[in-house]
Amino acid sequence: MVSDSSSKRLTIYDLARLAETSPSTVSAVLNGTWQRRRISKKLASKILSLAQSEGYSANMQARALRRERSGIIGMILPLYDNRYFSSIAQHFESEARRRGLFAIVSCTNRDPKQECEAARMMLAYRVECLVCTGATDPDTIAQMCAESGVQSINLDLPGSKAPSVISNNREGARQLTHAILNRLTEEKRSDDPVLFIGGRDEDHNTRERIAGFKQAREEVGLATAEENILPCDYAADKAQAALETYLRNRSTLPSAMFVNSTISLEGIVRGLQLNGYYLDDIIFGCFDWDPLAAAFHPRLMMVRQNVIEMIDRVFELIDTPPRDPQLLIEVQPEIMGV
Amino acid sequence: MVSDSSSKRLTIYDLARLAETSPSTVSAVLNGTWQRRRISKKLASKILSLAQSEGYSANMQARALRRERSGIIGMILPLYDNRYFSSIAQHFESEARRRGLFAIVSCTNRDPKQECEAARMMLAYRVECLVCTGATDPDTIAQMCAESGVQSINLDLPGSKAPSVISNNREGARQLTHAILNRLTEEKRSDDPVLFIGGRDEDHNTRERIAGFKQAREEVGLATAEENILPCDYAADKAQAALETYLRNRSTLPSAMFVNSTISLEGIVRGLQLNGYYLDDIIFGCFDWDPLAAAFHPRLMMVRQNVIEMIDRVFELIDTPPRDPQLLIEVQPEIMGV
DNA sequence: CGAGCATGCACAATCGGTTGTGCATAGCGT
DNA sequence: ACGCTATGCACAACCGATTGTGCATGCTCG
Secondary structure, three states: OOOOOOOOOOOHHHHHHHHOOOHHHHHHHHOOOOOOOOOOHHHHHHHHHHHHHHOOOOOHHHHHHHHOOOOEEEEEEOOOOOHHHHHHHHHHHHHHHHOOOEEEEEEOOOOHHHHHHHHHHHHHOOOOEEEEEOOOOHHHHHHHHHHOOOEEEEEOOOOOOOOEEEEOHHHHHHHHHHHHHHHHHHOOOOOOOEEEEOEEOOOHHHHHHHHHHHHHHHHOOOOOOHHHEEOEEOOHHHHHHHHHHHHHOOOOOOOEEEEOOHHHHHHHHHHHHHOOOOHHHOEEEEOOOOHHHHHHOOOEEEEEOOHHHHHHHHHHHHHOOOOOOOOEEEEOOEEEOO | OOOOOOOOOOOHHHHHHHHOOOHHHHHHHHOOOOOOOOOOHHHHHHHHHHHHHHOOOOOHHHHHHHHOOOOEEEEEEOOOOOHHHHHHHHHHHHHHHHOOOEEEEEEOOOOHHHHHHHHHHHHHOOOOEEEEEOOOOHHHHHHHHHHOOOEEEEEOOOOOOOOEEEEOHHHHHHHHHHHHHHHHHHOOOOOOOEEEEOEEOOOHHHHHHHHHHHHHHHHOOOOOOHHHEEOEEOOHHHHHHHHHHHHHOOOOOOOEEEEOOHHHHHHHHHHHHHOOOOHHHOEEEEOOOOHHHHHHOOOEEEEEOOHHHHHHHHHHHHHOOOOOOOOEEEEOOEEEOO
């Protein structure tokens, strides 16, 4: 290992000098096209072992520039702070790696401005494709990508200008609601009200989940009072406040709750603890999955979105871009703890 | 917006043609050096508005190649799946952004091979600095970076070949243990055994935490039996199995437990629930922080590592690289729920 | 023995910016 | 009118890889 005194990194020109050959030959050997270019096996292995021993590493910027392909695939993500988004990032990364792509992920804090800024950076780094996860404004980003000739795909929340892969929120919510109602029936409390809490009214997923919730109740002959639907935003504090307001107006605790995310669940649980309620009495269904929470509460059922399949679908769309930009793929989530 | 028919992206050469000037002038204007290069304000604003209206975006690969600076800063991370690592990634990203750097983060699943592979990729993309978080083998990576002339910094777990920023694990554990012991005293159970469980014997942080645990007990005159120290690995299953084995050999549950991470806590809680124990009787101290878990258990105290300060320290080291490669910076964590 | 082909490699253009340098022209002072 | 500086910009050489093309040399075959 000859650590170059200049501390500059080795290039194919340096290797060419060392191997007494030309840069183009070195390049051909190092990127595997040497057979096609009729480089002798002898010279090839000489160059390869030299590259190895000198610790050569190709300059990806130069390669990307010349090839007009960066080898980078981008994702924007609201946050990392729950298992759902974390595992999305993780699977995206490993799947990208498997395909020889380098994944870069940017958190945008559910802020449309940051989303745009991140998308702009990714486009500047010439990502070959951009996956837009849970974006507040996916269409703007799809538009930006289209103008740069870059493919984009929406994940988790659908858009209208690029194909989307999302969970089947309505069906997941329907099944979760049925699971809740079944528990209530087992406990002879089938007529008790169930509170739907958390999420945003404007957001596609919340609307679908509310629809699934109502549908399930209807299927067992129950009407749903609007006062029991509280899309108070996802944030823990908002959920906690909404719950406390709700409780102030009535004498009894609901026997069961459909909570729209783990972050909302955090506020709910905190609020109940602070107000001295006994948690284990309540049946929880949470449209989200967290194994630690599941371990804590014996009657907490959770919806685990099928992240692996969602990411698979995303890459299928990347491999064979659909004609229809409005294509919507729904993936079935799984109900845990039933 | 003239969407180029060729669908190729605009370059400074295109802009130069449109503005009837030279590429070098366009470049100077777009990267802000035009005053120094005595370009007239008039021409500058013409080029700027043209770039704006045509949606020009500089090719970062080309820029990086010429400038010999990628503008990229890298981080390798074991996982995203807990709040600690997630927030590390998030703060790293936003701090990098604030400094005009583009952050790329790779998950390596605590696998030394993946760590090396990720580091190699990052070096190939010519990161200007690599932050190595919770690496199983930080020194190998530090070595790779050094050979490429790239600065590297260890985070969370220390190494000997690059400066490190970690939590003060011993002091955090000492304080957490005191908090546990105080609770026990309040409840007149101060002589009950406390179980330390989770983590890896070989890992620096676990060793320090065990030391802090023992020290705190010693400070109140308690000896620590080795049978009550179970560094059974972090994984939930391992922790659950270790706990079940432990319980099989004695008649009573420990009144309190020091659990070495939320992932271990998951296994512990699950094991206790499955075996019919009443969780709320137990005092938990967990060297990790998860607000949802904290909401669930009224007697769960948690150590929240000061991620913001740790990331700040990392960037200070990047700004002014220390002479001593063995420099170790310890950041005080906070005890939550006392 | 010479045409023709295969073999093995080097040359040089190129990707899109950046930056040192040089060359006109204008303005100014004497 | 002449020299001098300041102004405003263009030229061209890079950065490090990729790739179309071309040129020797050696070998085969009629």
